[in-house]
Amino acid sequence: MKTTKTLAATLLLVGLAIPAQAKLRVVTSLQDLASIAEAVGGDRVETSALARGYQDPHFVDAKPSFILKLSRADLLIVAGLELEIGYLPPLIDQSRNEKIHPGNAGYLDASTGCDILQKPTQVVTRAMGDVHPYGNPHYWTDPENGRVIARTIAARLAEVDPSGKAAFDSNLAAFEARLTAKEREWDAKMAPFAGARIVTFHESWPNFAKRFKLEIVGTVEPKPGIPPSPTHTLEIINLIANEKVGVILVEPYFDRKTPDYIAEKTGCTVVTFYPSVGGIPEINDYFGVFDHDVDAFVKAMIGKGTR
Amino acid sequence: MTAFQILLPAFVASLILTGIHAYLGVHVVERGVIFVDLSLAQIAALGLTVAYLVGYDIHTSHQAYLFSLGFTFIGAAIFAFTRTHRKTRIPQEAIIGIVYAVSAAVAILMMSKATQETEHLKEMLVGNILSVSWYEIGKTAVMYSLIGLFHFVFRRRFLLISLDEPEAERQGVNVRFWDLLFYMSFGFVVTSSVAIAGVLLVFCFLIVPSVAAMLFSERLGIRLAIGWTMGAIVSAGGVALSFVLDLPTGATIVATFGAALLLVGVYRVVARGPATV
Numbered sequence: 294m295k296t297t298k299t300l301a302a303t304l305l306l307v308g309l310a311i312p313a314q315a316k317l318r319v320v321t322s323l324q325d326l327a328s329i330a331e332a333v334g335g336d337r338v339e340t341s342a343l344a345r346g347y348q349d350p351h352f353v354d355a356k357p358s359f360i361l362k363l364s365r366a367d368l369l370i371v372a373g374l375e376l377e378i379g380y381l382p383p384l385i386d387q388s389r390n391e392k393i394h395p396g397n398a399g400y401l402d403a404s405t406g407c408d409i410l411q412k413p414t415q416v417v418t419r420a421m422g423d424v425h426p427y428g429n430p431h432y433w434t435d436p437e438n439g440r441v442i443a444r445t446i447a448a449r450l451a452e453v454d455p456s457g458k459a460a461f462d463s464n465l466a467a468f469e470a471r472l473t474a475k476e477r478e479w480d481a482k483m484a485p486f487a488g489a490r491i492v493t494f495h496e497s498w499p500n501f502a503k504r505f506k507l508e509i510v511g512t513v514e515p516k517p518g519i520p521p522s523p524t525h526t527l528e529i530i531n532l533i534a535n536e537k538v539g540v541i542l543v544e545p546y547f548d549r550k551t552p553d554y555i556a557e558k559t560g561c562t563v564v565t566f567y568p569s570v571g572g573i574p575e576i577n578d579y580f581g582v583f584d585h586d587v588d589a590f591v592k593a594m595i596g597k598g599t600r
Numbered sequence: 601m602t603a604f605q606i607l608l609p610a611f612v613a614s615l616i617l618t619g620i621h622a623y624l625g626v627h628v629v630e631r632g633v634i635f636v637d638l639s640l641a642q643i644a645a646l647g648l649t650v651a652y653l654v655g656y657d658i659h660t661s662h663q664a665y666l667f668s669l670g671f672t673f674i675g676a677a678i679f680a681f682t683r684t685h686r687k688t689r690i691p692q693e694a695i696i697g698i699v700y701a702v703s704a705a706v707a708i709l710m711m712s713k714a715t716q717e718t719e720h721l722k723e724m725l726v727g728n729i730l731s732v733s734w735y736e737i738g739k740t741a742v743m744y745s746l747i748g749l750f751h752f753v754f755r756r757r758f759l760l761i762s763l764d765e766p767e768a769e770r771q772g773v774n775v776r777f778w779d780l781l782f783y784m785s786f787g788f789v790v791t792s793s794v795a796i797a798g799v800l801l802v803f804c805f806l807i808v809p810s811v812a813a814m815l816f817s818e819r820l821g822i823r824l825a826i827g828w829t830m831g832a833i834v835s836a837g838g839v840a841l842s843f844v845l846d847l848p849t850g851a852t853i854v855a856t857f858g859a860a861l862l863l864v865g866v867y868r869v870v871a872r873g874p875a876t877v
Contacts, residue, residue: 354848355730360606383731387606519712 317454320366320393322377323350324570325433326403326442328579330370332468333447337457343381346571349546353380363388366399368453370446373402374409374430401449404430407438410499434568435500436476439579443468475580479587480505486594490536492529492561494543494552497568501586510536513543513552521551533559539597540590542566545573562593603843610849611839613732613740617793617805618831620744623751624786625810626823630762633679633692636783637790637806639700640675641799644791646703647671649710672791675699676783680776729797730842730849740792747785758782759820801850805831808857815868834860 316339321327327342334340341362344353350372363369363384371377385393392399409428432438447465451458487506491498494513502509511532515525532538533555541552541563552563566586570576576585628636651667682695751758757778760768768775793802809827817823837860838853845852 354851355728356846356848357603357606357730357843358846360730361603364606380728380731383728383733386733387609387731389605516712519708522712 317367317450317457318362318365319368319370319450320362321370322381323372323433325439325579325582326370326372326446328570328577329439329443329468330446330450332579333443333461333464334450334457335460335464337454337460338450342571346567346569346576347545347573349544350376350569351379353377355380355384359384360387363393364390366390366393368399368401368449369393370401370403372430372433373404374427374432376430398449398453401445403442403445404428404432405445407432407441408435408500408503410503411496429496429499431497431568432500433579434498434582435504436472436479436583437504438500440469440472443472471580475583479583482587482591486590489594490538492533492538492541492555493566494541494547497544498542498566505587510538513541513555514547526551526555530555530558533561540564540593542590544568562597564589564593566590607839607843609732609734609737610729611836613729613737613796614805614835614839614853615832616737616741616744617797617802618809618828618835620748620789621793621802621805622809622813622827622831623748623824624789625806625808625827626813626820627758627762627782627786628806629810629814631692633696634807635693635700636679636696636786637803638799639679639696639703640672640783640787640790641794641802642700642703642707643675644668644672644787644794646707646710649707653710668791669788672787673784675703676780676787679783680780683776683779727794727796727798728848728850729801729853732796736796740796743792744789747789750785754778754781798850800854804854804857808834808861812861812864815864830860830864 317334317337319327319330319334319338319340321330321340321342322344324342324344324346327340330338331340343359343362344350366388369385371381385395390399391397394400395402409432412428433442443465447461450461483505488508490508490510491502492511492513493509496512496514499509501507511529513521513526513529515521521529533541538559538561540561541556543549543552543563543565545565545567549563555561556563566589567573567576567582570579570582572582573585576582628634645668647668647670648664650671651661651664654667656664656667678699679692679695683692757768757773760771761773761775761778761782765775790802793805797805809831810823812830813823813826816826834856835853838856839849841847841856842849842852
């Protein structure tokens with residue numbers, strides 16, 4: 294595998310173009326989107342993701358292969374809502390691939406039609422921190438949004454490759470059926486903790502919380518990338534004690550020092566929550582994200598009561 | 601699209617950066633103000649942060665650029681006027697370090713009180729050489745040629761101050777004034793370069809070729825020739841390596857510079873023995 298890759302890269306270095314393939318080449322920013330596109334596209338597509346699931350999706354260091362993938366892509370699927378603004382736009386320009394420019398058929402913003410939270414136009418109900426201009430970009434953490442994403446992708450694939458419409462439709466039906474069954478399983482596991490109050494490190498879990506009826510009462514980070522001030526940390530410590538918060542959810546790429554410190558002072562548990570496919574090798578598809586996170590949550594909450 | 605097309609802009613940008621930085625690096629190393637570029641880049645970033653918080657789009661508006669340039673010139677003034685000579689024992693590097701730490705901290709403080717989204721600000725300030733556009737390359741080439749011309753015209757004064765400051769004072773040169781001009785032009789270059797290539801890479805372009813050249817010669821012309829040659833070869837090698845191994849391009853070039861310096865250093869010791877020339 295690795296040898297093949299190096300070989301291919303070496304060939305390209307000498308200036309040879311990769312021969313055309315019959316499969317649709319789908320490039321996604323996130324591995325989650327690649328997983329869904331693969332489920333829907335089946336063997337008619339060849340997917341690859343730019344960011345790895347263990348990387349902070351806001352900060353991705355561009356590699357030459359990114360431009361190469363983009364230049365050969367038939368369809369680019371992004372999370373949108375400015376999640377990729379830090380690295381993707383110049384790479385799209387660099388790829389000189391007209392097809393995948395925003396506005397063309399080869400560019401798909403997966404947030405279309407999804408339940409997006411924290412839009413400034415929406416009434417902000419709780420103290421959810423600062424407001425993102427287009428709403429919270431971590432929307433795929435609600436499996437129902439995963440369903441919407443799958444439908445959007447199926448429709449777009451059929452547009453780009455009309456001869457595959459029947460295949461995409463039947464793949465979509467299978468994906469949705471599996472998702473419905475899985476949702477029942479996750480809901481059952483999470484039901485005992487409905488109404489539980491939680492603290493998260495970053496503003497990435499409002500969709501997950503809404504879906505599983507959790508209440509996010511605060512974030513460890515006062516602002517993304519800004520170290521917590523002593524006042525803010527103290528507020529969170531008091532909040533956790535007063536609101537009987539059981540867990541702090543932290544993504545694997547954030548520094549656990551402050552959450553661990555808060556946990557030590559309050560007795561709550563810090564849980565590593567993986568937002569994406571590929572966060573650890575065991576999470577190898579979109580369903581795996583919830584399988585892992587739901588189990589981790591349940592394990593941490595056992596014996597803590599719901600409130 | 602071939603690998604060549606993907607990598608060409610990054611390579612050409614590297615050549616332009618090598619051209620000006622290998623020259624400025626000679627001054628910086630001679631003056632012993634190694635970290636001055638990091639410090640100026642940090643002040644420029646603070647300027648952009650202020651512009652952003654005031655409400656300018658930091659990518660498209662001219663005001664934002666003027667903010668960062670203005671802050672850089674303030675930094676240049678600080679460095680020119682705190683030049684401490686041998687009378688006080690405070691080294692210039694101390695001032696440079698203080699300016700760096702304080703401007704970095706102030707930027708964090710300002711972002712923490714901001715009401716806007718600041719999530720992407722950090723990465724917006726630091727460029728990635730892989731995604732440089734031909735327009736940026738053209739613009740930078742013109743600007744750096746003008747700066748290069750300016751330094752060429754006044755080369756005797758700039759070099760005299762960098763190489764032999766007491767002699768410059770004896771000749772009645774207004775050292776502070778020329779220092780201000782030096783740091784202003786330097787700050788202008790560094791600010792633009794960091795926006796293209798990022799802090800680490802710019803630091804390497806500035807220091808490594810100049811240090812490698814010092815291993816072999818004391819003559820300025822030869823040092824520049826060695827620096828430029830090394831910069832060009834290492835840039836090409838680093839860009840190609842980043843493709844073959846599929847690694848982030850900027851960091852790969854930096855590591856290649858490190859390896860090249862090591863090789864050159866070993867060659868210098870083995871070939872000529874440790875004695876000085």
